[in-house]
Amino acid sequence: xxxxxxxxxxxxxxxxxxxxxxxxxxxxxxxxxxxxxxxxxxxxxxxxxxxxxxxxxxxxxxxxxxxxxxxxxxxxxxxxxxxxxxxxxxxxxxxxxxxxxxxxxxxxxxxxxxxxxxxxxxxxxxxxxxxxxxxxxxxxxxxxxxxxxxxxxxxxxxxxxxxxxxxxxxxxxxxxxxxxxxxxxxxxxxxxxxxxxxxxxxxxxxxxxxxxx
Numbered sequence: 001x002x003x004x005x006x007x008x009x010x011x012x013x014x015x016x017x018x019x020x021x022x023x024x025x026x027x028x029x030x031x032x033x034x035x036x037x038x039x040x041x042x043x044x045x046x047x048x049x050x051x052x053x054x055x056x057x058x059x060x061x062x063x064x065x066x067x068x069x070x071x072x073x074x075x076x077x078x079x080x081x082x083x084x085x086x087x088x089x090x091x092x093x094x095x096x097x098x099x100x101x102x103x104x105x106x107x108x109x110x111x112x113x114x115x116x117x118x119x120x121x122x123x124x125x126x127x128x129x130x131x132x133x134x135x136x137x138x139x140x141x142x143x144x145x146x147x148x149x150x151x152x153x154x155x156x157x158x159x160x161x162x163x164x165x166x167x168x169x170x171x172x173x174x175x176x177x178x179x180x181x182x183x184x185x186x187x188x189x190x191x192x193x194x195x196x197x198x199x200x201x202x203x204x205x206x207x208x209x210x211x212x213x
Contacts, residue, residue, distance in 0.1 A: 001042045002026035004034030008187065010131030014102070016042060016109075043180045045170035047130040049138075050145070050153040051188055051198055052165045057153055058201045059193035060145040062174060066097045066127045066135030070118030076107055077114040080126055087135050091192075097126060097135030138192050141174045148177040162186050163205060 002023065003013040012033035014026035023039075030037040051059040066087070068079035077099065084097040097103065103126050104114055110124050118124055130136040149169060157165040166188025169179040190198045204211040 001040045002030050003038050003040070004030045005036035005038050007033045008185075009133040010129045010136075013129050013131075015128035040182075043170045045172050045180065046174065048141070048149070048169045048171050048174060048179075049188070050149065050167045050169065051190070051193060051196075052153050052157040052167060053198070053201045054163055054205045055154055055158060056201070057142075057145070057150045059140070059196035059198050060142045060150075060174070061138045061193055062141050063130035063132065064137050064139070065125055065130045066137070067123050067125045070120055070122035070124065072120035073117065075115045075117050076112055076124060076126075079118075079124075080114075083126075084135060091132070095132050095135055103127060132189065132192060140193060140196060142193075142196050144175045146173075146175050146177050149174075149179050152179060152181070156181065156184055160184055160186075164188065164190075164202060 001013070001015050002017055004011070007013075012030040014022075014029060017023050017026050027037050027039075047063045049061050049063055050057055066083070068076065068083045070079065074082070080097050080099055080103060084099075087095040087097065106125055106128055107114060112118060112124060127134050127136070132138060149171065152169075153167040156167050157163075162184065164186075166185035168182040168185065170182060171179045190202055
């Protein structure tokens with residue numbers, strides 16, 4: 001996996017680099033967003049975001065990469081466009097699926113071309129990263145979060161000294177103790193974690209005198 005050392009919204013990230021040529025392309029892409037580039041081990045697991053505010057876990061969510069579902073009538077490219085429009089409407093324009101080389105590569109890895117018509121009900125991945133801004137979806141798992149992962153997220157936030165932090169892990173299971181730390185985000189999105197009271201906890205941090213007792 002190759003990504004900019006500093007960035008946001010999934011920009012500049014390439015997942016699944018398999019050869020030298022792909023590595024060159026991935027590094028060139030990442031350099032468009034930051035002069036420092038990270039090359040990381042690719043680890044299997046669910047993409048887990050844990051939001052820590054004022055040394056407390058306030059939300060946890062599994063993020064999944066964008067996919068489309070075949071209807072037996074439309075080619076993959078049209079399915080991407082229609083799915084992207086639905087995601088845009090549902091998120092107020094925040095989430096959309098790019099129609100770019102990365103999407104075509106992911107679709108090809110699934111055995112399809114962009115102008116192929118997949119059978120009805122066939123689920124086809126179209127992105128490798130689960131970022132909301134590239135069409136990813138999010139599922140609240142706060143009540144299932146294993147306490148060891150929660151503790152690790154709080155420790156990471158405390159070590160960094162950032163009061164509002166989004167800690168990203170890859171985990172075999174949300175309710176299990178195993179995890180791989182990916183990164184910390186100093187400006188995590190707070191609006192996508194319903195039904196958790198993330199915004200309320202953020203206001204409490206800013207105005208502790210108004211906090212409910």
